[in-house]
Amino acid sequence: MPSEARFRALHAGLIALTLLLALVSLGLGQYHLPIGDVVTHLLHPYAPNEIAGQVVWTVRLPRVVMAFLCGAALGLSGATLQGVFRNPLVDPHIIGVTSGAAFGGTLAILLGLSPLLMMSSTFSFGLAALGLVYLIATLQRRESTLVLILSGIILSGFFAALVSLMQYLADTEEVLPNIVFWLLGSFATANWHKVMLVAGPVLLAGSVLFALRWRINLLSLDEKDARALGVSIKPLRRGVLVSCALLVAAQVAVSGSIAWVGLVIPHLARLLVGADHRRLLPTAFWLGGGFMMAVDDLARTLTDAEIPIGIITALVGAPVFTFLLIYSQRWSAR
Amino acid sequence: MSRRHRLYLCTALACSAFFASAAAHADRTVTDQLGRQVTLPDHVHRVVVLQHQTLNLLVQLNAQDDIVGVMSSWKKQLGPQFARFMPKITTLPMPGDLTQANIESLLALHPQVVFVANYAPTEMIQQIQNAGIPVVAISLREDAAGEKNKMNPTMANEEQAYNDGLKQGIRLIGDVVERPKEAEALIDYTFRARANANAAVADIPEDKKVRVYMANPDLNTYGSGKYTGLMMKHAGALNVAAATVKGARQVSLEQVLQWNPQVIFVQDRYPEVVKAIESDPQWQAIDAVKHHRVWLMPEYAKAWGYPMPEAMAIGELWMAKKLYPERYKDINVDAQAQDYYQHFYRVSWKSHAL
């Protein structure tokens, strides 16, 4: 099929572009390093005690990798969730995981927990939020997408209120600034340890979603339709939602809550390759990773200090989304 | 997988190699106010300061020439007038702030030590330390073990915690930048001046103390566990918020109305608060506002959560005289301020308010 070949070419091009972007990102930073030096240090990891090598291997490389993984996680989960909930306006926040994770992190800062405990708290509360969503759905004895969305909204609201409570309880001089900064999201303290922590869930949940990518097409049908086609919706949807929760919780645990990426990237991907999730999911994965790396480049080079990345994704994401909405109408009308 | 192991290994090697080389030059160890053992080079001339209290102290220790990077919010925290003590501050790079740092900007400055607040995120401290730059955390407060980086630590004796903490902090900073004599001089002057100033109001009984409220913007104030309350105590006053509020917090107008303070003080860095309170109809019922006792404090009266030597040495005196003028009839506070400023800021004291 000609379109298959075209997609393969596009996919390969996207991967190549992302890798190129990663390389360029490694060359950017406040510590001035010509790109030639960067490449040299990449090829010679055993270079002795040079700051340049250290900047490349312990500062930039883990950060670029982490930005990529987090962006890819958000793009993938956003595309999946839009399919599951049959609604292109869905964002990974819809299942309440982001708010739950934000609460876990804020609580940890308030209590002064160690970084490892903080990440565990964030991750656990994120997954717990999904559990609560299902609990509410079960109590209603219905598990339709509408019920799940409403439960997600309820829980997001609840956890957001708890986060506000934590902020209120926090010392305004010593603790509140920490909380505010963390909530806005940042890759500033990226290290290899954190990369491992996020790589695990991303690779695991990502593989599951990737293998299910055709089934997710079926999930986006009417419930009646899908049932009639022989698809057991509830277990499939549960598995998919748990995978998405893993992705989102891991991302928030290592970098705080980052908005807009999970909403905008799937739309961009859909414009490029269409609605078939066999193509959409990998495209959203690579686009999300590339986008996040680019935005993080801005976050760490626009000023001397660090700009929280959530600010930039919102400032960039909102106009891009508007643009997509306007032009997708025009393009699909043709 | 083996590729990842190799990656880990060479990262570890690079780090350890760097540390090995760093250790060769480093010669001394200090204990910072988070209880951390920090290894420093013998001679330190390149310092990055990511905490405004430490910045203030470094200037008073005459070490400002060693500063190569400051926190980005210094203007907000210390007031733009601070630049007159250290003109070059306006041109310095700002690689971070109290709660975040751009590690590459830091590395580009090649600092030999970074001063951070005790409440800087642990991750930030770890990241800077892992990059081979020593980090010294300052709290100006002697906390019990385990409470050192918590908000609102429980303090058995606030007075002692802050007195000892300030001395420890000044000595630590002086040690790091090799200004031990200046550090001792600062401590000596401060505590003697304070003892002199406080004498006149030391005997006022609790129920006769003037009731004072510290007004920060947006109904924020300082409760117990902060130096603010101690400053008021030394000035013979009572912090109305200390009994029920812990730490720096936003309170409600009703609470302020209930406390009905006799005097409201506003810090020099928030002049707009005075106007806001005086013109706000909701505040008019308060004793302090009725009797026009809403006062902007001078620059040196830093009634902050953390103690500053100028606040102890002359700030408390200013406050005491303001509240009990008859007990300080012969004392010229401006002259005292002038003396302090010439000694430690090396400029003249100019009051721009009151």
Added chain:
Amino acid sequence: MNTASLSVSELLFGHGKPLFAPLSFACQPGNIWAVLGANGRGKSTLLDTLTGVLPVFGGQFSIDGGVSVVPQSFHPAFAWQVEDVVLMGRARHVGLFSQPSTEDRQQVAQALAQLNISALAQQHVGTLSGGQQQLVMIARALVSGSQNILLDEPCSALDLANQQVVLQLISDLAHRQQRSVLFTTHDPTHALQVASHTLMLLPAGKWLAGKTEDVVTDRHLLQAYGVPVRTLTLEDYPRQVIAPLFSIER
């Protein structure tokens, strides 16, 4: 091959409570059953029950060889292409973690060719006409390889030309492919045209099932719809047609 592929025995179905007296009938391969009944009587509910979407209150039904449904309408949430939609019909043949194979894609191409809509393969379903969408839905049911095909009001939204196409298809499915076909309609002429058997759903929980010529009579239709009808036999046309006798007051 005279065993029924879809047999219903004393079935009680509905929303909340049973709509009809216990229902029994059986579809043999090669038979076409028309389900007649007034709007809202319960035709779609029956189909939903037979596909497992709605629970059963009593009795049972058994299905041999799988069942597929051609829904009345299709409202996609996304801009699917026709061949992707038809491919979804292969759901039962593709493993949980697998992707559709060449075989699956070939089935899709065959079904599209069979229905003469191969040219529409890459178009977005949302841009098609009602009739074309119906054909796409039928193609989707075809590729599932099910023995039993249920169509929910396949002709209701179609013009006469498209109704002709669909009725012919229904006939082909049964007679050329030996499937069991059941379709709902509220036009009794369709039953006379193409159905070998008819199930008529009557008011007050009653029903009739049997050969079309026995069930589709003027008297039964008056009972079912409340409008008198006349069955007409035409000289130059093999089948009878039903003419409704509306009474309009001026």
